[in-house]
Amino acid sequence: MDELTHFDEQGAARMVDVGDKPATRRSALAAGRIRMHPATLARIRQGGADKGDVLGVARIAGIMGAKRTADLIPLCHPLALSRVEIAFAPDLEASAIDCQARVETTAPTGVEMEALCAVQVALLTIYDMCKARDRAMSIEQVRLLEKHGGRSGHWRRPDQA
Amino acid sequence: MDELTHFDEQGAARMVDVGDKPATRRSALAAGRIRMHPATLARIRQGGADKGDVLGVARIAGIMGAKRTADLIPLCHPLALSRVEIAFAPDLEASAIDCQARVETTAPTGVEMEALCAVQVALLTIYDMCKARDRAMSIEQVRLLEKHGGRSGHWRRPDQA
């Protein structure tokens, strides 16, 4: 397959026709991380209802970000998501916070972009809330881990196996 | 400074009060990259008006993404941006495309988040357009390179010096 499906034979961008594909159950799992100064990580981990829950805010932003995917990514199909979940885990050795997003739908096309969008918006929100302390944080390894459903079936990232 | 300014003393999230800060000229430069299979990179580089201009679509998405920042990031102030520019460069050795976004405004607060958002949406759009060929692409090193203006003045990422 040499062609990019988002272009027609003249090279014009298009929202790919999925009208002949059946609506089936689909899920996607994406991940990413934000690296930061160890003191910033310590401050986030101390947080909570009384000291400021950075990850709680980022989780909400990520969930809402998943719902805005078709507004942001030009050729994405609008989809009615049936599930969005976001999890965070600190990685002390790497001085980072890992984020995973799982998104599901029943639709003729998949939700990879929605899961990736959720991760990106969640990580950007962490950056925003901590940037006054630590401007040099960086977002890394934003990638798809796994997807189910659709014509291409189950896919799992090779280096995750 | 031990506190995160986005929380009050009880730990409640807030949009920080910038009402006493003067509106001054501010700019931010952010960057990131998407790594991909060499064949995907080759395909993108061949593109253009007749074969499908992946980077042209991603650039538009990134510019529009900068304008949606305050909609996506919960505690960001809405700002009237005066400039958004996005540049791409292939890195053949790393089999990646680098993206930089420069954003400017005249406002009481900075545009770091707008520049980072532009980069993220541009890179996600590249992912979207090429994912049918190459699902394992990953987004890396999304970070602020430089900012000007405001009380904290000029900041340049240490490892860029």
Added chain:
Amino acid sequence: MDELTHFDEQGAARMVDVGDKPATRRSALAAGRIRMHPATLARIRQGGADKGDVLGVARIAGIMGAKRTADLIPLCHPLALSRVEIAFAPDLEASAIDCQARVETTAPTGVEMEALCAVQVALLTIYDMCKARDRAMSIEQVRLLEKHGGRSGHWRRPDQA
């Protein structure tokens, strides 16, 4: 049932998984009112195509507000609404305008939030249009009156029976 379904067992917020629930016909009826100075109510009632149709504008705002529910309420599922209707009635004794919104869909989850959102945006629009005359108006009794469909079936507000 002691749990709030919008949180997982660790207390993390999530968009609840409705992927196993069938898409069925659902409706919701919500209501609310805005109390105002009798002169403001009289002015609204005089309105119309030639004097300014406050309720006509508020009705449009409410219908559009129903469509924005999933953008506003973090954990709401995006839904394709099949019907939105908004009715107003003056209550001269209470010096108030009552608003009711009926919303329907065929979906795996209900439209209570859409109906409540429609009422809130409609009443806020009345406030906006009359606030220069009457800043002390207040919005009261925004509540669900009735819902049909879904696993919990028909529900009618006890004090409406």
Added chain:
Amino acid sequence: MDELTHFDEQGAARMVDVGDKPATRRSALAAGRIRMHPATLARIRQGGADKGDVLGVARIAGIMGAKRTADLIPLCHPLALSRVEIAFAPDLEASAIDCQARVETTAPTGVEMEALCAVQVALLTIYDMCKARDRAMSIEQVRLLEKHGGRSGHWRRPDQA
């Protein structure tokens, strides 16, 4: 003043011309409450980082809601908000949660609608998160408490004095 400024002399709705008004500092404080079953209130008060922080989610929704005001209320002017803060307090006697929102800007027009929108979206989010337990909650007393700035100067709700 008998006229509603949002209509012209033929009764056509319009976004009022504020082009001749100077940009000055303005603030608004709005409030509202949601009444619920005492067991629901107890459940919310138990919440927090480990059991589910209903008020934390509602606060984020309210802040984001303030930023969407001009999208929702047809004749509102778009404004660059400089501050948004939302506070909740339980009222055990009334079995309710009180919400207050303070919004500020430097602009030619006020932020009353933004403060009211923040309250409404915050209270609707509480409803959404608890509705599976307690469908009969109601939103009450959504009103402006105070405003500063602009031609009409300081206004304080009479019954608050």
Added chain:
Amino acid sequence: MDELTHFDEQGAARMVDVGDKPATRRSALAAGRIRMHPATLARIRQGGADKGDVLGVARIAGIMGAKRTADLIPLCHPLALSRVEIAFAPDLEASAIDCQARVETTAPTGVEMEALCAVQVALLTIYDMCKARDRAMSIEQVRLLEKHGGRSGHWRRPDQA
């Protein structure tokens, strides 16, 4: 049929109830054109990846505009579009660029408005990009050419036959 279905018998606007209509395959083809100075047309036609691809940007804007239809048109039903394609063709004699948009969905109601919105946003984007050279451009003949599906079946614009 003398009635406008978007109003009830009292003249109140409503989002028409389509809950009893089956979801079927529907498509719409709309068109329009923008007339301009011959030098502006020549400049657009020279464009491309190296000189600036006006039509490439306009195509993306049109596709994204189709997805925003229910946000813009008050009584439109939100729909999950399955296909959006936009084509441009120069008309040298008329010194104009013609635009056609094809939109499809499987839904209980049609996509005429989505196709028209796509055309309008695409043509406005051409105007925006060229207005510094040619402020007198005008948009003409925005109209539906054809629709398929739904109770009214196939319709083709009479003057297209």
Added chain:
Amino acid sequence: MDELTHFDEQGAARMVDVGDKPATRRSALAAGRIRMHPATLARIRQGGADKGDVLGVARIAGIMGAKRTADLIPLCHPLALSRVEIAFAPDLEASAIDCQARVETTAPTGVEMEALCAVQVALLTIYDMCKARDRAMSIEQVRLLEKHGGRSGHWRRPDQA
């Protein structure tokens, strides 16, 4: 001037830098029309608070559309509009409704696009509300009539003089 300012010297699209331009008072007046069957025009003219006020709904949609311009048109700067007014007039001879939109701001760039967007959304809303009766309506002559302010000063459409 041979260059399109929305592209850089390599042909990459950009949001033009207006950071060095002063914020000054600007206005734009745009117009357009929708042609329809005489019976459709008669039906619209009969409308009003009791029979359905098509033009009232379209006016609100147009005003809200002006506020969405920077969301729709990729390279438009976000602006805080200070005035939006929309007027309709029937043209019996042409069997059409004319629409004019006047938009103002104080900003470093003009509001031509906002005025054109308001006209387009208003006319599309008329189409939407009447399309069940008259699918063959067409939108014509959408154009800028006049602009004031900014470096290029006052411009009036030649054929309007």
